[in-house]
Amino acid sequence: MTSPAAPGATSAAHSLARRIVAALIMMPVVLGALWLGHPYWTILVAIAAGMMAWEWRRLTAAGAVGAIGWAMMALAALAVLLTGFGEVRLALWVLGVGGSLLGLAAGLGESPAGGGWAWLGTLYAGLPSLALVWLRDDPASGLATLLWLLFLVWAIDTAAYAAGKLIGGPKLVPRISPSKTWAGLAGGAAGAAIIGYLAARWTGLPDPWLLTGLSLLLALAEQAGDLFESAVKRRFGVKDSSGLIPGHGGILDRVDGLVAVALIVAGFALWGGGSPLAVWAP
Structure with a gap:
């Protein structure tokens, strides 16, 4: 008789299977949008940037999103969309000024540390996403x-x-x-x-x-x-x-x-x- 698998091994196998299925679903979507370029790649990256900002806000604010978090999402996604339409300088201004204002608002409403995390999160989600769209736009x-x-x-x-x-x-x-x-x-x-x-x-x-x-x-x-x-x-x-x-x-x-x-x-x-x-x- 074969002995039953250990609970840890079963859990690890189940986790690995979920990772593989998720990767098989995500990779064609990412590569397809990348191949097609703008606006498909721009839209996909804008959505990802917004979700990155959402995750960062939840991570650094004890699970709360609030108005600051939604504004972070909007700023990150907007910067990516502006970049996709050729407005790179405006996108950088949106991130720089908008992120600073959000950091100030969070600092005054929550704590100086909370303001710093909100400012950093806006840039962390926005700048690399902006870079991915800008790099793809080179014909x-x-x-x-x-x-x-x-x-x-x-x-x-x-x-x-x-x-x-x-x-x-x-x-x-x-x-x-x-x-x-x-x-x-x-x-x-x-x-x-x-x-x-x-x-x-x-x-x-x-x-x-x-x-x-x-x-x-x-x-x-x-x-x-x-x-x-x-x-x-x-x-x-x-x-x-x-x-x-x-x-x-x-x-x-x-x-x-x-x-x-x-x-x-x-x-x-x-x-x-x-x-x-x-x-x-x-």
Whole structure:
């Protein structure tokens, strides 16, 4: 006779199954909207930005959303929509001024700390989302750049999880994230290097090692973004940012690494004259 599975094993298998089903549903939606571009990508990112702001507000305000939270959602989504229609400077003004006013209102109505968290949350949800739409709008390399970024982040997370589980070993920053290991960091870096090299070959870059090296650096930024969100959740005693995505937690839990990567690549494109795939093209 076969012995019944342990309750822990059954729960883990059920959680893994939910994660896989959720990923199979989300990936075609994300990749389809990305492929079609504006307005589909803009609308999808605007919705995600609003939900990120909602999760942040609940996370940092003991589950309360209130008028501040709804305003944060509206500001983040509006900034993304403005960017999609070419009004990038106006979008930045909306985030900067609107986020500051919301922070002031929350600070006066709640506490100075609450005001700081509201201000930071507006920027945290809005700026990376704005960057994702702005990068996609480049007709020459926008689609390729975003495909590289998405597969990069997915590869880092998957390889880090697999290496951490299979190898284990010393913890990376146990006070912030008890489950992360140095082996996971190395695995994520390896996954990033593979995606960077493949992306360089796919797009025909003359020197694939430039994008491979940048992808390695972005792996560190991605993990730092993950740790930052973990630190915020630990600060407020919360395990997941929400339960919006079965088996995955919330949107913030899924995009914490992408937030950092998107901002860095957008900065590269802004000051370097284009995304790496365009600047380093033959």
